[in-house]
Each structure stands twice: as C-alpha cells, then as structure tokens.
Amino acid sequence: MTGNAEISVRVKFFAAPREAVGAGQLERTVPAGTTVEELIRCLTEEYPILRAYTRFLSVAVNRAYVGMQTELHDGDEVACLPPVGGG
Amino acid sequence: MTLFEITPEPLSADAVIARLADPANGAVVTFVGVVRGETDGRAVRYLEYEAYPEMAEETLRQVGREVQERWPTIREVAIHHRVGRLEVGETAVVIALSAAHRPEMFDALHYAIDRLKEIVLIWKKEVWADGIEWRSESGSPMPGSFPYLDTESH
Numbered sequence: 181m182t183g184n185a186e187i188s189v190r191v192k193f194f195a196a197p198r199e200a201v202g203a204g205q206l207e208r209t210v211p212a213g214t215t216v217e218e219l220i221r222c223l224t225e226e227y228p229i230l231r232a233y234t235r236f237l238s239v240a241v242n243r244a245y246v247g248m249q250t251e252l253h254d255g256d257e258v259a260c261l262p263p264v265g266g267g
Numbered sequence: 268m269t270l271f272e273i274t275p276e277p278l279s280a281d282a283v284i285a286r287l288a289d290p291a292n293g294a295v296v297t298f299v300g301v302v303r304g305e306t307d308g309r310a311v312r313y314l315e316y317e318a319y320p321e322m323a324e325e326t327l328r329q330v331g332r333e334v335q336e337r338w339p340t341i342r343e344v345a346i347h348h349r350v351g352r353l354e355v356g357e358t359a360v361v362i363a364l365s366a367a368h369r370p371e372m373f374d375a376l377h378y379a380i381d382r383l384k385e386i387v388l389i390w391k392k393e394v395w396a397d398g399i400e401w402r403s404e405s406g407s408p409m410p411g412s413f414p415y416l417d418t419e420s421h
Contacts (some may be wrong), residue, residue, distance in 0.1 A: 194317055195390035196401040243322045259319055263403035266316070266323075266348055266389030267300050267360055267380060 185212040187254040191223065195262050197233040210252065216241065217248040219258060236262050270345040271327035273318045273389070278349050278358040286345045287365040294369040296376050300360040302353050306393055306402075315392040316350040316359065323348070323388040330382045338375040340366050346379070348389055 191206045198204050210219060216239050224230045239246055240259040252258065270286055280299050287295055302314050331344035345363045353359055362379050366372055384404045393400045 192319070194319055194388075195392070198317075240322060243325070259322070261319070261388060262390065262401070264384070264386065264388055265391040265401065265403040266318075266387045267384040267404075 186210065187212050187214070187252060187256075189219065189252050189254075189256045189258050191219070192257065192259040194260070195265075197230060197237070197260060197262055200229045200233065201227050212254075214252050215248065216246060216250045216252065216258065219252060220248070220260075233260075233262060270343065271324050271331060272347045273320050273323050273327070273350055274347060275349065275351040278347050278361050280358070280361050280363070283345050283347050283361040283363045287343045287363055289342065289365065291367060292342065292365045293367045294372060295363055295365045296369075296372045297364075298360070298362040298376055298380050299358055300380070302355050302357050302359055304355040309395045309397075311355060312394045312396060313355070314353045314359070315394065316348070316353065317390045317392070318348070318350045319388040320350075326387045327383070329386065330379055333382060334364065334375050334379050337378065338371050340368070340371060341375050342366050344379065346383065348383075348387065350389065 186209050188207060188209050191208060193201050193204055210222065220234060224234060238261045239248065240261060241250060241252065241256050243257070280297050284295055284297060302311070304311055327346045327348065330346060334344050335341050341364050343365045346360070348360045349358065360383065362376060362383070364372055364376055364379070391402050393402050
C-alpha cells in the first residue's frame, strides 16, 4: 500500500447532463479514498456546465444509490441520475 | 418470459397481457401510456426516452414487488417500457395486473403508474417545433429545458 495509490472509475450521465457534458460515459483516474462528492467536484471543474445540474443529481455506485460521502473503489461504476420522467 | 422489460421495440398491450395468462385469473387490468400530441398547449413533434437499463429493470421489479406487498390479491404484475424515439400516438408503457377477482385492482394499477413515474430510471425528452424539455414529474424543469435552434429543419 502506498499513500498515493490511484483508482479508475467509470462515470455515467443521462438525459440533460449527458447532453451538457457531451458524453454518456467517462473514465477517470482519481486518488484512492476519493468520495462521490470529491469526484463530482472534479468533474464540475472540468465541465463547468455541470454546476447547473449537481443539485438535481442522485448518485448510484455499482447500481445502488449512495450518499455523497461514499468512498470510491477501483472499477466502480458511478451513475449521475437526474430526476426521472418515465411513463 | 419477462414480466419487466425495457425495450426499443414497439409495445403491444396484448403481448404483455399474454405474459400473465393463467386459468386462476378472473381479471386483468391494463394501463397503456401513449405519446400525446401536445403538452401545455405546445405541439409535440416526438419524444425521446432514455433509460439506465441495468438499474431501470430492477426498479420496474421494485414497483411490482410494492404492488404485491400492498395488494396481496394481485397475482402477477408485468410492466414493459419503451425507449428511443417515439412518435405521437405510439405506446410508451404498458402495465398489466392479474387477480382472481377485480376488487382493488384499479387502486393497485393507479399506484403502479404513479410509482413508475417516481422511481423508474427512465428520462423523457419532449421535442416541440421550437424547443425541447427534459421533463420530470418532480416539478421544477431541469436546466437544459430551453428553446434551441432546431437544426433538423434547416
């Protein structure tokens, strides 16, 4: 174990935020121990347009809803979920 | 035989009802949601539905479980939702419930469609002649819901 280990995560976007970012899926490498909140903050620095959506988003990691303080692990799938509108 | 399905293919209410076939049934109720030609007084050109399929089918199953927990007389639940581009008049969703007798079935069906709109991971983009909106039942329009220059018609 080293203090500067990195992990790789897959980030998924849907609906309006997907169109704003211009991609349904991104791969990002972040320091081990990064939380969902920190990942979202990094992404909004990279894509400032995401700021308009962050207060609307719920987040699922590996297909289960999680809180913003959840720590990410290597290979996680992080889905940014805007309010749904089926039916 | 899949009771809960997200599909880009056209939906048939009869095909969904057929999934529930059982001699113990005395009643089947269905809800068929179709694409309406106007919202809030604006003409709709078409809709685009998008899902997170890996989670959306599980949330459809959750709606079915909740219906059967609340109304144990419901024998089976089937929900099929279409994704992709849908024209006005096409079927977006079919919900079918079966039971031995009809009491409570309409309440259960009402619950199923309301709950689907709340929790199932599907998004809807309305495309009008002069704009778009990603529409959610949760009220406030999301950013990205704005008139834009329609490049398709140029």
